[in-house]
Amino acid sequence: MKDFVEKPRHPEKAHRPAQETLRKPKWIRVSRAGSAEFGATRQILKDNALSTVCEEAACPNRGECWSQRHATMMIMGDTCTRGCSFCNVATGRPDALDAFEPGRVAQAVAKLGLRHVVITSVDRDDLADGGAAHFAQTIRAVRHQNPATTIEVLVPDFLHKGTAWQQVVEAGPDVFNHNLECVPRLYPSVRPGARYYQSLRLLDEAKCHRPEIFTKSGLMVGLGETLEELRQVMDDMRVAGVDFITVGQYLQPTPQHHKIDRFLTPDEFQRIADMAHGKGFLAVSATPMTRSSFHAGDDFARLQASRKAAAQPEDTPHA
Template sequence: MSSSANSRKPLRIPPWLRIRLPEDRKFACTSGLVDDLRLNTVCQSAKCPNKWECFSRNVATFLIMGSVCTRNCAFCNITPGKTEPLEPDEPERVAEAARRLELKHVVITSVTRDDLPDGGAAHFAACVHAVRKVVPDCTVEVLIPDFQGSESALRTVLDSRPDILNHNIETVPGLYPAIRPKADYAQSLELLRRAKKLCPDVRTKSGMMVGLGENDSDVIRTIGDLADVQCDIVTIGQYMQPSREHPCVERYVPPPFFDEYTAAGRAKGIPHMFCAPRVRSSYNAELFA
C-alpha cells in the first residue's frame, strides 16, 4: 500500500467503536500464559480491537504455524515474508493453554502457509486431536486458509472432526484484486460448499468486514452467496485500519445497518447471523458452539 493511497485524512472513529480498556488482572494472566507456552494469538498479531475484552475473560484465539504469512492481504496486520519451520510440539502447547484457561470452546486459526505441500492441514488436524485428548469436553473451531483449493487438505482437517469449520470470505468479490490479491472468491465459496458436502454434520462458518469500499448491495449479494453454499454461521464486522500503511476506512457503518445484514441473512436461510461493528470472526465464538 503506497503512501499516496493513504494520503487523505482518516475518518474520525465514531463513538460506537471507541473502546474503554478494562482494568482486570485476568488480562495480564492470559497474556502471560500465552507467552509462557510460546504461542501466538490472532488477537495480538492482527491487533484485534476486542483483545482487551477477550483476554480479560481468559479467552484467546490461537494462531498456529508461526507469525509470518506467505500472503499479504491489504487489510491484515500479520507480517508477510519468509516463514519458519513448523514446531512439532505446538499442538500440545495449544492443548495445554486450553486446559489452563479452562476453555469450553477453542478457536484455532493460522497464517497462510502456501509453502507447505498441504498448506498446514495436517498440523491443524494435530492441534484438534491434541485439544480433544487434553480437554475432551471442549468444542473446537478451526479457522482455516483456502489451502489453494486442495480437497485432500480440506479432508485432512475435516477428518479430525472439528465442531465448526470456519473460512472467512473477508470482503465482497469486487474488492478481491485490491484487498485479497492472492486469494480467489470463487475458490473460498467452493471450500465452504465442499466442506458441507463432505461432512454435513460439521457446521460451516464464514466472516467478512465492511468499510473497505463496498456498498450495502454488495454485502447483501455476498450474504446470498454464503447462503447458497449452505453456510451455517456468518459474522460481519467493521473494518478498522491497523496502521497508516493499511487501506483507509472508506465508511463507518452505523449499528442499525448491521441489523439489516442479520435480517437479510436469516431471510436467505442462514441459521446464525452475528453482525455488529466490533464483531470479528472468533469474537464470542462460543455462543455458536
C-alpha cells in the same frame, strides 16, 4: 520455544502510499486491558510460546476477551506468506513448523479452562498441504487433553493445495470457519492472493464432506461494498451451505493498509443482520465490533440451539 523478540512489521507494506485514516465514531470502542485475568491469560500464552490472532491482528476486542480468559490461538507462526492489504499480520518468510506446538496449544486450552476454543493460522503457501496436517494434529491434541472442549477452526483457503483441507475436516472440529472477508469485486485490492470462488468452494466442499459440521464465514464492511453486493454474497454462502455469518466493521490498522471507505452505523448493521436472518442462516452476528471469534463460545451454543429447533417437527393441531 518461540523467541519473543519484537520483529519489524509489514516491510512489504512500507512502500505503499499512506491512506487517510478516518476518525472513529462513538460506537467504535476498543476494549481496555489491565485486569488480573488479562495478565493471567497473557502469561499462560507466553509460557506456552503461543501466538494469537488477538495480538497479531490488533483485534479491538482483545481486552474484553483476555479478561475473560478467552484467546484465539494462531498456529504455524506469526508470519504470513501473503500480504493482504487489510491485515495487520506480518508478511514474510515463515519459520519451519514446530512439531510440539499442537501439544502446547492443548496445554494452554486446559490452563485457560476454555469450553470452546478457536484455532486459526497464518497462510502457509510455502507448505505442500498449506498446513492442513498441522491443523489436524492440533485438533487431535486439543481433543485428547480437553475432551469436553468444543473446537472451532478458522482456516486459510488452501489455494492450489488440492484436497489437503480434508485432513482438517476429518480431524473432527465442531465448527469449520473460512472468511470470505469482502465482496468479490474488491478482491484484487483487498485479498490479491486469494480467489473468491476458491474460498466459496472450500466452504461448500467442507459441508458436503461432513454434513453435520457447522460451517461459518465472515465479512468486513466499510471497504466500499454495496448492499446489493452483500446480498449476493449472502446468497452465495447459503448455496454453499454456510450456517453462520459474521459481519463487522473494517478498521484500518495503519496508514499503509487499505483505506477505509466509511463507518457503517449501528442501524445499518441491524439492517444487514435482518437481511442475513431472512436468508436462513442458523446464526448471525452483525455489529460494528463483530469479529470471527468474538463471543464464539456463546455463538456456538446458539448454533446448536438453532439446529435443534429447526429439527423439531412442528406441532400439529388436533382435529
